[in-house]
Amino acid sequence: METQTPPDGSGKTAAGPAQAGTDEICQRCGRAGAGCGAQLPALYAYWNARRRGRRFPARADIDPLDLAPWLANIFLVEVDPRGTPRFRYRLSGTAVDEIHGQTLTGKSPADIRTPEVARIVEEQYEAVLARPQPRCDRLTLLGDDGRVWSYERLILPLSSDDATPDMFLCGIYRVPPSGRPG
Template identity: 30%
Template sequence: MTCENSGLPLDAALDEIASRLRTESTRLLLDHWRTVKGPLLMPDRRQIDPVQFAPVLPRVWLCDYAREADRFRYRLTGERVAKRFGHNLSNHYLDDNTDPDYYPRVHRYYRNVIDFPAVLYIHGRLYAETDDPIHGERILLPLSEDGQTGHGVIGATEEIIPRNKSDGRYLPEFQKHIYVTLETGAVVEESLPV
């Protein structure tokens, strides 16, 4: 993991992440989150207006963080997310629906989004633990009831390069994680093999 102080103010660091986004789902969600965040460190879940990103709702999920149990519970999941897992994840926990071998990594990056707090952009091989991984991107955005302490995460996942299993198209063997910390605008990057 590398940490660099980008020397950029927070808005410039978030603009840099926005410029990397290649799909409508991730762009619309990040734009809306930034708009409702305003001067707060993080917006409240109740500020999120799904009408503002309605075209991409099938790819969006929302988790609450149960701090005492250190678990993330899905509050809602879009249709595409539910289809990927074979059922609606609402009211299920992240650890109930994540391969046990991958769960520590996934839990860690969800916690980083809450604890830093940070915006997290991931690209590369996603759903790597499944029989049907994708070359995609994911954005995770922290939510807060008081504007200061993370209480949840909203995110979207989208395929960048559609792939037919039989066509032999390249599928990355990595995930790149880029965090933008909200308190300082520092950028933290890591590449993880999958």
């Protein structure tokens, strides 16, 4: 699995209540929409608009009807600070389930991938908790069919108290060798 970091290599991104431009997430990823097209930047813009000057929107601020353009490619991850597992998939779209070869809903990362991949995914989620801000990654996975697949995934924190993320709204798109979303 590979993670794409910003061009400066710092892995750091800007955070805070300031409203960002719609291309900011592409600048964070360093790929400028080269793989995901406009889908992830548009999802980021939606999330950003729902913040309404706050650090994070709450789950209640997200209207499922507004998510129609991304519905097949989004998933919600519930964060339980005391739970084992700490991260559980609350819901997943059909394209997300297709990527994983099973439904994610109700499962943890350990339930859907190898222990090594589950550890990496959980570390990425932990990184968002440690530095609460959006995160965009380029992921490369070896499929069950032996083929290498690339994806771009965006993790957007949600928080009921505007301080600690308790859920992630995520989008994921397959990026074929051409670099265009699949």
